[in-house]
Amino acid sequence: MGIAILFIVFGVLLVLGVPVAFSLAAAALATLWYLDLPAVVLVQQIGAGIGTASLVAIPLFIFAGEIMMRGGISERLIAFAASLVGRLRGGLGQVSILSSLFFGGVSGSAIADVSAVGGTMIPQMVKRGYDRDFAVNVSITAALVALVVPPSHNLILFSAAAGGSISISDLFAAGILPALLMTVVLMVTGYCVARRRGYGVEAFPGFRKVAKLLIAALPGLGLVALIFIGIRAGIFTAVESAAIAVVYALFVTGVLYRNFSFRGFLDTVVHAAQGTGVILFVIATAAVFGWLLAYLEVPVAMVNFLGMIAHDQTTVLLMIVVLLLILGTFMDLAPMILICTPIFLPVVKAYGVDPVHFAMVLVISGGIGLVTPPVGSVLFIGTAIGKISVAESMKTIWPFWLAAVAGLLVVTFFPQLSLWLPALMRH
Numbered sequence: 001m002g003i004a005i006l007f008i009v010f011g012v013l014l015v016l017g018v019p020v021a022f023s024l025a026a027a028a029l030a031t032l033w034y035l036d037l038p039a040v041v042l043v044q045q046i047g048a049g050i051g052t053a054s055l056v057a058i059p060l061f062i063f064a065g066e067i068m069m070r071g072g073i074s075e076r077l078i079a080f081a082a083s084l085v086g087r088l089r090g091g092l093g094q095v096s097i098l099s100s101l102f103f104g105g106v107s108g109s110a111i112a113d114v115s116a117v118g119g120t121m122i123p124q125m126v127k128r129g130y131d132r133d134f135a136v137n138v139s140i141t142a143a144l145v146a147l148v149v150p151p152s153h154n155l156i157l158f159s160a161a162a163g164g165s166i167s168i169s170d171l172f173a174a175g176i177l178p179a180l181l182m183t184v185v186l187m188v189t190g191y192c193v194a195r196r197r198g199y200g201v202e203a204f205p206g207f208r209k210v211a212k213l214l215i216a217a218l219p220g221l222g223l224v225a226l227i228f229i230g231i232r233a234g235i236f237t238a239v240e241s242a243a244i245a246v247v248y249a250l251f252v253t254g255v256l257y258r259n260f261s262f263r264g265f266l267d268t269v270v271h272a273a274q275g276t277g278v279i280l281f282v283i284a285t286a287a288v289f290g291w292l293l294a295y296l297e298v299p300v301a302m303v304n305f306l307g308m309i310a311h312d313q314t315t316v317l318l319m320i321v322v323l324l325l326i327l328g329t330f331m332d333l334a335p336m337i338l339i340c341t342p343i344f345l346p347v348v349k350a351y352g353v354d355p356v357h358f359a360m361v362l363v364i365s366g367g368i369g370l371v372t373p374p375v376g377s378v379l380f381i382g383t384a385i386g387k388i389s390v391a392e393s394m395k396t397i398w399p400f401w402l403a404a405v406a407g408l409l410v411v412t413f414f415p416q417l418s419l420w421l422p423a424l425m426r427h
Contacts, residue, residue: 328369
């Protein structure tokens with residue numbers, strides 16, 4: 001009965017439109033009362049939930065991403081991407097996808113990606129004669145790439161939700177090849193859709209221009225290399241790398257580019273603080289929810305339940321992917337990671353799935369939910385930027401959505417794609 005109360009209260013509050021963090025806290029409190037446990041447990045677990053040292057990296061990475069987004073780095077990354085792939089069919093759509101790969105390494109956030117890249121590219125595509133639905137769909141699905149490109153705070157969340165036992169550097173390394181795969185799959189889809197609609201191509205600027213744009217974009221791209229190589233080589237921890245990222249971002253935007261004003265800095269601080277507050281509040285309340293899941297032995301029950309209806313790793317993974325895709329339609333990614341990790345990680349480990357591999361499956365599945373109604377935050381942001389309704393986007397998003405799901409299935413059933421690079425770098 002305790003499990004039913006926990007999930008029913010949470011689900012009802014979500015349907016009523018209550019914010020996720022408050023829904024988690026209320027569901028946990030109702031369950032604690034039913035179980036006759038002291039309410040002080042709620043406060044204790046909230047404190048414990050945000051007491052993990054590795055979580056300090058999240059606000060710092062958010063801050064670094066905000067600095068580089070507002071300090072001119074996104075424009076340079078987009079210009080460089082345009083010089084590389086603008087001459088392909090549906091050139092600006094291809095630029096949007098490749099820019100998301102570059103910018104994802106800076107922001108680690110699909111919402112930041114669609115706000116920065118989509119906010120620039122969607123109006124440009126409409127101005128050049130692209131249909132609004134194409135401009136929106138290609139931009140919001142491209143934002144999925146940002147979720148697994150290091151330094152992704154979603155992977156830091158997964159590590160924290162797993163009890164801090166999974167190496168963040170392994171998770172960062174594991175995200176590189178899946179991100180490249182998703183980029184290629186979406187670019188091919190964008191090319192096919194653009195060709196069918198008869199979109200044109202952009203002129204090639206010449207190799208000298210490409211080289212100049214590369215040099216201009218290198219400081220931004222260098223941030224990803226600095227963080228990844230530094231963590232992988234053991235020079236600094238994930239938290240230290242986040243602090244270095246902030247200093248590096250300030251140096252690049254304030255000294256090299258010289259277009260980051262004091263007023264812009266204050267705006268960046270405010271936006272980063274707001275984003276951090278939302279995420280940490282969700283983390284704190286999800287910790288209580290997760291504690292109750294363990295107390296009520298939900299992971300054990302899930303292992304036993306799936307064991308009755310599935311007897312091999314492939315079937316279990318497929319069932320979990322379907323469940324995650326459904327959950328992603330009404331749950332944002334951060335709470336989904338924090339709630340689903342303690343439930344499903346013991347299940348997949350019981351079937352021999354590597355936790356690092358499962359992290360990629362979980363994050364990409366949840367990311368696809370971000371572009372799926374009814375609660376797709378990235379979908380809503382993209383359609384608002386493109387000035388079209390969600391219904392208009394849904395009519396033609398299916399080629400991109402199916403391409404993203406196809407990429408997810410490849411990542412799910414070919415674990416070497418996620419595990420090869422971390423294993424290679426350990427030697």
